Every structure is written in structure tokens, then in C-alpha cells.
Amino acid sequence: MSARTKLARHVNNVLRPMKVQIVPGFSTDPAMKSFIPARKTIAAARKAGLSLGEYIDQNFAEPGATQDAVNAILKLAEMTGACDVVCEIGPGSARYAVEVIRALHPGSYEIYETAPDWLPVLRQLPNALIRDCDGRTLSQTPDSSVDLAHAHKVFVYTECYVTVGYMAEMARVVRRGGTVAFDIVTDPCLDEETIAKWLRDTSFYRPVPREWAVDFMRRRGLSLLGSHFTPLPPGRSELLVFRRD
Numbered sequence: 571m572s573a574r575t576k577l578a579r580h581v582n583n584v585l586r587p588m589k590v591q592i593v594p595g596f597s598t599d600p601a602m603k604s605f606i607p608a609r610k611t612i613a614a615a616r617k618a619g620l621s622l623g624e625y626i627d628q629n630f631a632e633p634g635a636t637q638d639a640v641n642a643i644l645k646l647a648e649m650t651g652a653c654d655v656v657c658e659i660g661p662g663s664a665r666y667a668v669e670v671i672r673a674l675h676p677g678s679y680e681i682y683e684t685a686p687d688w689l690p691v692l693r694q695l696p697n698a699l700i701r702d703c704d705g706r707t708l709s710q711t712p713d714s715s716v717d718l719a720h721a722h723k724v725f726v727y728t729e730c731y732v733t734v735g736y737m738a739e740m741a742r743v744v745r746r747g748g749t750v751a752f753d754i755v756t757d758p759c760l761d762e763e764t765i766a767k768w769l770r771d772t773s774f775y776r777p778v779p780r781e782w783a784v785d786f787m788r789r790r791g792l793s794l795l796g797s798h799f800t801p802l803p804p805g806r807s808e809l810l811v812f813r814r815d
């Protein structure tokens with residue numbers, strides 16, 4: 571737990587009798603979870619002489635983690651060459667977007683992001699289309715219009731109704747033969763060692779049962795192609811990759 575988190579908890583304990591608490595982030599909507607601050611993170615990456623993706627991998631995951639996850643999607647979905655439309659939920663620093671764009675050169679890269687401080691970075695991506703984000707839906711994306719809909723390290727901490735709502739929305743917007751990919755904390759991620767660390771740190775991660783998630787997507791016409799475990803310190807999450815039948 572960081573010194574800042576400890577301090578916030580202490581302040582909240584003091585404020586509790588007044589029924590007031592401080593909450594990090596730009597919104598009080600519980601659907602919109604906070605993220606690392608853009609300005610500080612960009613400055614730290616620059617100071618370290620690393621790209622944003624490299625810096626976040628090194629400090630919040632493992633070196634090469636982003637590229638490994640993108641490679642897993644491309645391989646499982648057999649995606650090669652160019653595609654028309656990619657849609658990403660919660661891209662944050664754009665570390666996955668950069669790699670996906672490098673591989674697939676989409677004509678349009680649709681973005682649903684709730685953290686306003688990261689939008690200037692996201693706007694610079696080739697063919698970026700920043701959509702209005704209500705934190706729950708892909709309201710500006712038509713049915714069956716997207717080749718790849720993906721989200722990373724978002725559904726590991728969003729409220730259940732947000733995760734499930736977005737899963738249904740990804741199923742709605744993906745075209746036939748298109749790909750949906752997202753990581754969740756599934757049952758295989760819940761080993762004793764990780765749980766012990768979660769209890770120690772009072773973790774905010776929210777597991778989703780694997781079989782239930784696969785079935786939920788199957789009922790919406792998507793088949794599981796395979797999965798890939800990705801680092802989510804102090805444990806891992808499972809990236810599930812689906813194809814619309």
C-alpha cells in the first residue's frame with residue numbers, strides 16, 4: 571500500500587463520524603474507477619528514458635507484458651494485416667493501443683475512456699476516435715461494426731454491473747468473424763499465495779467466474795478461442811479471446 575493510500579485511509583477514518591470521505595479520481599460515479607495520473611506518469615517515463623508502455627510494464631506489470639498480451643490476441647484470433655475498426659474500453663496510457671495499431675493499422679480506433687487526463691495522449695493515436703464515455707456502454711458504436719473489441723486491466727476492478735454490461739456491449743458491436751478480448755480475474759488466478767497477498771493489501775480486485783463468463787459470451791454468439799495469463803501484481807489475470815460465430 572502506498573504512503574498516499576495510507577494517508578487517504580487515515581483521513582477517511584478521521585472523517586467517518588461526519589459521514590464524509592475522500593475518493594480519488596475525476597468522478598464520483600462508482601462505475602468510473604480511477605487510474606494513475608497522466609502528468610506524473612508521463613514525466614516519470616520520460617525521466618526513465620522509456621516509452622509509456624515500457625514504463626508501465628516495468629512498474630505495474632512485467633517487461634514485455636503488453637506485447638505478449640497483444641501477440642496472444644493476434645495469434646488466437648489469427649488476425650494478420652489491416653482491419654477496419656478497433657474499439658478499446660479504458661485504454662489509459664494507450665500501451666495496448668500502440669501495439670494493436672502497429673499490427674493492424676485500423677482505419678478507425680474507437681476509444682471509450684473515463685479518465686480525462688489521458689485523453690490528450692489518446693487523441694494522438696493514428697485514426698483515434700474518442701467516443702462519449704458514460705462508463706457503462708458503447709453507445710456511439712453501431713451493432714456488428716467492429717473487427718476487434720478489447721479491454722485490458724479494466725474488468726479486473728470495475729463493479730460487476732459495469733463489467734457484465736460492457737461484455738454484452740462488446741458482443742453487440744463486434745461483427746461476424748470479429749474478435750472480443752478482455753482480461754478478468756478468473757478462478758485459476760485465485761491461488762492461495764495471491765489470496766494471502768490480497769488479504770494483506772485489502773485488494774480491490776473483483777473476480778469473475780471463468781465458466782460463467784464463457785457461457786455469458788456463448789449465449790451472445792461468441793465462442794472462446796483460447797486464453798493467456800497476464801501479470802496483475804501480486805497475481806495474474808486471464809485474457810479471454812472470443813470469436814463471433
Ligand SMILES: C[S@@+](CC[C@H](N)C(=O)[O-])C[C@H]1O[C@@H](n2cnc3c(N)ncnc32)[C@H](O)[C@@H]1O
Pocket residue numbers: 601602603604605626659660661662663664665666682683684685688703704705706721722723724728732
Ligand atoms: C487499470 S487502468 C488500465 C489502463 C490500460 N488499459 C492499461 O492496461 O494500461 C483502467 C482504465 O480503465 C478506465 N476506466 C475505469 N472505469 C471505466 C469505465 N467504467 N469505462 C471506461 N473506462 C474506465 C480508467 O480510467 C483506466 O484508464
